[in-house]
Amino acid sequence: MIDRFLTKLFGTPNQRYLKSIRPLIERINALEPEMQQLSDEEMRARTIQFKERVANAVAEARDAEERKRREQAILNELLPEAFALVREASVRTTGMRHFDVQLIGGIVLHEGKIAEMKTGEGKTLVATLPAYLNALTGRGVHIVTVNDYLASRDAEWMGKIYKHLGLTVGCIQNDMDDWERKDAYAADITYGTNNEFGFDYLRDNMKFDLATCVQRGHYYAIVDEVDSILIDEARTPLIISGPSEEATDKYYKADAIIPHLKRGEKLEDGRTTGDYIVDEKQHTVVLTEEGIAKAERLLGVGNLYDPSNMEMLHCVEQALRAHTLYKRDHHYVVQDGQVIIVDEFTGRLMHGRRWSDGLHQAVEAKEGVKIERENQTLATITLQNYFRLYEKLAGMTGTAETEAAEFQSTYNLDVIVIPTHKPMIRVDHPDVIYRTLPEKWDAVIEEIKDCYERGQPVLVGTVSVENSELLSRRLQRLGIPHNVLNAKPENAAREAEIVAQAGRKGAVTIATNMAGRGTDILLGGNPEFLAREFLKRDEINPDEATPEQWEAALKRAKEIVEKEHEEVVKLGGLHIVGTERHESRRIDNQLRGRAGRQGDPGSSRFFLSLEDDLMRIFAGDRVRAIMQKLGMEKGVAIESKMVSKRIEAAQKSVEARNFEIRKHLLQYDDVMNKQRETIYGLRRQLMAEPDHREYILGIARDLLSDLTKQYLDPDVSPDEWDIADYKAQLKSIYGFDADAEGIDFERMNSREIEEAIWQKLEAKYAEKEAQVGPEAMRTYERIIMLNIIDAQWKDHLLAIDHLKQGIGLVGYGQKDPLVEYKKESFALFEAMLDRIDMNTVRALFNLQVVSEQAPEALQRRRMSRPTRMTFTGPNQGAAAAGEEAAVKTVRRDHPKVGRNDPCPCGSGKKYKKCCGA
Structure with a gap:
């Protein structure tokens, strides 16, 4: 009650924030006449002046913290002038002038917050303001989008503004090589996708030379569709992997027995029926006692839980998941003999992505396609930890408020809701609920038919490829022309075109989830897309058309669009039909947000049934009970606020569960993150510093001391020393023959023995260096150490994967799995560091010169591969690290x-x- 009173008195925190920056907006607007008087050359000169002011402000900073403080202070001081300059440059190059609400969005982004702006409010243009301002530091600004198309489109479209002001623009695309990427990252402002930025970071930390690293730091990032990238996609870490040696035939064996197992259920008294139980709520499937016995019989194994059969048990469990929880044309599609994952939030195909832990192989076996080998992790990072590398992070989306708590706890980002430029007049009708799926689909078809006959454009949202094709077939039977936008390649290729024309009179568009499509739906259609269509009909390539041909086609398109716009507005604008509630309220809001942009009229309605997945799994029993009280009959829909609230409660519970999954993933990855930073820091230090001789001799000396203490303990009698093993270790690690070198173990104490051996080892190393040459030796030291670090890190990641899979069992012993995971992983990490030291010493002291050819080309090659040496001793080839071995x-x-x-x-x-x- 007190909170409500204070809110009425002072306004919400969001309202107070917007009020506080109003004077800043007025200052920017006041500078507009001055900026309009500047010539193009004078505008570029302003950029140079701004850069000099920033450089002077940070020149005398004593440390990184003071530099950050001074940098942000000068940027805040420059903000009004810079924003006014960008606004004028936009008017001159794109014809678009930033609205006041877009200036507010720009300030929010500059301050490192999330700007929630409704669809159609011009988020792409908003990003130009803080991107320009922060690029003045010369440290690089990254603008992150959800796909390559949007990255290249925005870089080209908004690039006109930046280039007009004298800044450079880069764009990262999937098919670029390292040198092209390096050029793109060297630009003042770089566009790209979250995956490309993340994978480039991982790849840079697998390189052997700083000159080949493409990224130059992580200063400031603006994330478009921030909820999609930082929330939805954050459940899956980025992984670079290589094929493991494990056989794949076990997946076919496991898959063959699944049709013989019967699905059961858990009874109220705790007993189970059938061979396995599926829990769709928790997204799990478990074998019953009967199921285990039957599986053992079918596979011809004695005990599936015997350690020798654990792999087969794992394959059976993954095969069960593949058959019961993963549906074709919903979770994945099969194309050209490959299983390709469908992103559940955007409906796009995720080429190159694979489910981990053998699940992808199980789905491949289920579909009868070739099973690819399991992969072993070489490098990995979660999106959360990648984006937390940035000094300053900001984001924008149409739907972030429902996830404000997660943004704050995970990324320390506040969400600010920006008011719309024009009032929102879209009508959101209450949900209508039917008893069965066929009744719901009949009602959806009737709604589409009604809109089509009246000429009102309609956008139909579905949650799967399967449902979009079901609707398409029914509309074809009725003779209603329509477009389908889903994960099938023949549809996805025309994505922007289909979305752009979804607002034409009488248009019917069926689409899977609409997150981040990047193209606004304009009432009456998009004149530029229509002009391109006219040129194609006249057999003219739109990209090669003459200015006269383009102007003629555009004029013709504009006449049609303007006429249709007026007619569509009278009909009520774009109508949104939702065919199912999604697990996340944000996805529903994204679909609704396609209508009612920039003050346009529009409407939306969701059609549900008690047999929808969300209703059945999360809200079924209670809603069914309410329906019976309301007297639900066949074919009759019910609109009820009580039911709608219950559905929203179900969505909240799913969102909370997904938040816990992401939080759990992050807690475990935070442990790995410290280790990753240590290893990547060590690699970068090796590449950055030319001379590591003293460091290597230092670890060689420390290792000798440890060996001496272990085998020739000074606190025990020499009669108890293990001299034979000590000599064997010296031979193995240092290639040192103590007998041949005349070390007298009988007359010297352990300290004297160690000193005598070390003098000879040091001389041996100096002799080797003289043979090879100091410069070449430094190169070998660096490359050998990098190889050993990579090989050991790869093995460590595998060990951590195994630890993570089994750590949950400690919960049965009343221990916290996370605490135990931290302890165990730290012990594994320390052991790995010891192995790195030992293998480095072994490799370098056993190094043998086999050619006197100088390695001048070594530094020039992207992946240096010296072939002038070999290894002798028991661990020949210890430094090799797979196909990337240097x-x-x-x-x-x-x-x-x-x-x-x-x-x-x-x-x-x-x-x-x-x-x-």
């Missing part, structure tokens, strides 16, 4: 020549006196 072991293709054998060159001399000298 150190290549030399293989003999002829028998080894002994030092006293005749030289194979035919000179008649002994080998040691001739070519072996």
Whole structure:
């Protein structure tokens, strides 16, 4: 009650914030006449002046913290002038002038917050304001979009503004090589997708030379469709992987028994029926006792829970999940003999993405396509931890308020709701609920038919490819022309065109989830897209049309669009039909948000049935009871606020569960993140600093001390020393023969032995360096260490994966799995660091020169692969790290020549006196 009173008195925090920045908007507007007087050259000169002011402000900063403080202070001071300058540049280059609400959005983004702006309010243009201002630092601004098309479109479209002001613009695309990427990142402002930015970060930390790294730091990022990227996609980490050696036939064996197992259910008394129980709410499936016995019989194994059969048990469980929880044309599609995941939030195909932990292989076995080998993780990071690398992060979307708590707790980002430029007049009708799916689909068809006959454009949202095609077939039977936009490639290719013309008179568009389509639906149609269509009909390539041909086509298109616009407005604007409630309220709001843009009229209605997944799994029993009280009959819909509230409560519970999944993932990845930062920091240090001789000799000396203490303990009698094993370790690790080198173990104490050995080892290393040359030796040291770090890190990631899978079992012993995971993973990490040190010393001290050719080309190559050396001793080739290994072991293709054998060159001399000298 007190909160409500204070809100009435002072306004909401959002209202108070908007009121506080009003004077700033007035200052920007007051500068507009001054900016209009500037010539194009004078505008570019302003950019140079701004950059100098920023550089001068931070020049005398004593440390990074003071630099940040000074940098932000000068940017805040420049904001009114910079925003006014960008607004004028936009008018001159694109014909668009930033509205006051867009200036507010720009200030929100500059301050590192999330701007919630309704669809059609011009978020793409808003980003130009803070992007320009923060690019003045010269540290690079990243603008993150949801797909390559939007990244290239926005970079080209908004790039006109930046270039007019003297800034450079880059765009990251999937098919670029490293040098093109490096150029794009070197630009003042860089557009790209979240996946490209994240994977480039991981790839940079697998490189062998700083010159080949493409990114140059993480200063400021603006994330478009921030809820889609930082919330929806954050459940799946980014992973770079390589194929493992495990066989795939086990997935076919597991898949073959699934049709013989019967689905059961859990009874009220706790007993179970059938062979397995599916819990759709928790998205899990478990075998019953009967199911385990039947699976063992069908597979011909004694005990599935025997350690030797655990892999097969895992395959059976994943096969069950594939058959019961993953539906074709909903969760994935099959194309060209491949299983391709469909993004459940955007409806797009996710090429190159694979489910982990054998699930993808299980789905491939289910669909009868070729099973690709399981992958082993080489590098991984969650999107949360990637975006937390940025000093300053901001985002924009049409739907963020429902996830404000998660944005605050995970990213420390506040959500500010920006008012619309024109009042919102869309009519959102209450949901209508039917008993069964057929009744619902009949009602949806009637609604579409009614709109089509009246000429009102209608956009129909579905949650799966399957449902969109079901509707399409029924509309075809009725002779109603329509467009379908879903994950099928023949539809996705025309995405922007289909969305752009969804507002034409009589248009019927069926689309899977509409998140981040990036193209506004204009009432009456989009004249530019229509002009391109006219040119194509006249067999003219729109991209090659002459200015006269383009102007003629555009004039013709505008006449049609203007006429249709007036007619569509009279009919009530775009009508949205939702065919099912999504798990997330935001996705429903995104669909609704397609209508009513910029003050246009519009309407929306959702059609539901008690058999919809969300209703059935999360709200079924209670809603069914309410329906019976309301006297529901066949074919009759019910509109009830009580039912709508129950559905919203179900959505909130699903959102809360998904938040817990993301939170859980992040808690575990935070542990890995510290380790990842340590390893990546060590790699970067190795690449940045040219000389690591003292560091390597330091770890070699420390390792010798540890060995001496272990085998020649000074606190025990020399009679109890383990001299034989000590010598074996010296031979294995250092390639050092203590007997041949005359070390007297009988007359010296352990400290004297260690000192004598170290002097000889140091001399041996210096001799090796003299043979190779100091510069080449530094190169070998760096490359060998990088290879060993990569090989050990890869093995560590695999060990961590196994630890994560089994750590939940400690809960049965009344222990916190997360605490135990932290302890175990830290122990594994320390052991890995020890192995890195030992393998580095072993590799470098066993290094043998086999050629005197100087390695000048070594530094010039992207992935240096010196072939001038080999390894001797028990661990030959210890530094090799798979196909990316920089150190290549030399293989003999002829028998080894002994030092006293005749030289194979035919000179008649002994080998040691001739070519072996």
